[in-house]
């Protein structure tokens with residue numbers, strides 16, 4: 001089988017702003033149909049990376065490619081294959097939800113029927129006549145996502161897509177993202193949310209102070225930082241303890257099963273959050 005095409009690539013990218021270096025020699029590549037997560041504390045360089053990939057910034061040095069072409073020379077036909085969700089994806093507050101989408105549909109030659117289909121899909125069909133300025137935060141975010149997905153882009157950039165949203169809206173957005181993955185959409189997202197990254201991403205990179213500190217699947221990273229691998233045991237009479245991961249503990253647990261004292265046991269692996277704290281030294 002042929003390996004999948006690379007959709008996004010940064011190679012040895014350096015980005016400086018005056019004396020400040022925001023990205024220090026970073027390389028990332030993302031393939032078709034992959035969900036890639038860029039994690040990092042505030043100021044790590046996540047938004048800068050997205051701006052480079054979407055051609056809003058030109059790198060100080062190194063190369064940035066989208067669909068195999070330099071991102072800074074992105075042409076109209078490439079824009080049609082890309083969707084972007086960022087903090088400043090301004091909606092026209094005085095226009096209703098439907099008209100906000102219609103404006104983009106016209107620009108992108110999207111059929112009118114698609115507007116209704118997408119409003120339905122993000123659960124805003126009933127609110128299509130509501131002014132965007134009157135929508136709740138979660139509804140606005142769903143409208144922004146609907147707009148970014150309107151033309152069925154092949155690559156979607158999501159800069160902190162769920163920050164500040166309630167858990168229900170967050171779940172809904174996650175479901176939409178996974179549905180896009182089914183259709184082989186390439187998704188490049190930045191997030192502070194470790195749980196979100198674990199659930200959605202095929203690969204993640206931990207960015208700290210403009211450097212990639214780690215790269216891998218969420219599971220790879222959890223296993224790599226597995227120093228604290230232990231059994232978490234709950235016994236009757238509200239007894240709860242942690243045991244080292246060794247044979248002696250295994251024997252002890254078998255004994256508790258025999259005497260009927262054991263209520264539950266599971267092995268605790270570090271969460272991505274802990275991995276992240278270890279890598280960045282808690283600089284979050």
Ligand SMILES: Nc1ncnc2c1ncn2[C@@H]1O[C@H](COP(=O)(O)OP(=O)(O)OP(=O)(O)O)[C@@H](O)[C@H]1O
Pocket residue numbers: 017020021022040041042043044045046047048049
């Ligand atoms: N246009 C600019 N001019 C000067 N400095 C900038 C500019 N854009 C970004 N920076 C600096 O580059 C660094 C990285 O910023 P960036 O916005 O990429 O971080 P981030 O990881 O997206 O942070 P956050 O999670 O807070 O959005 C920061 O130190 C920021 O101050």
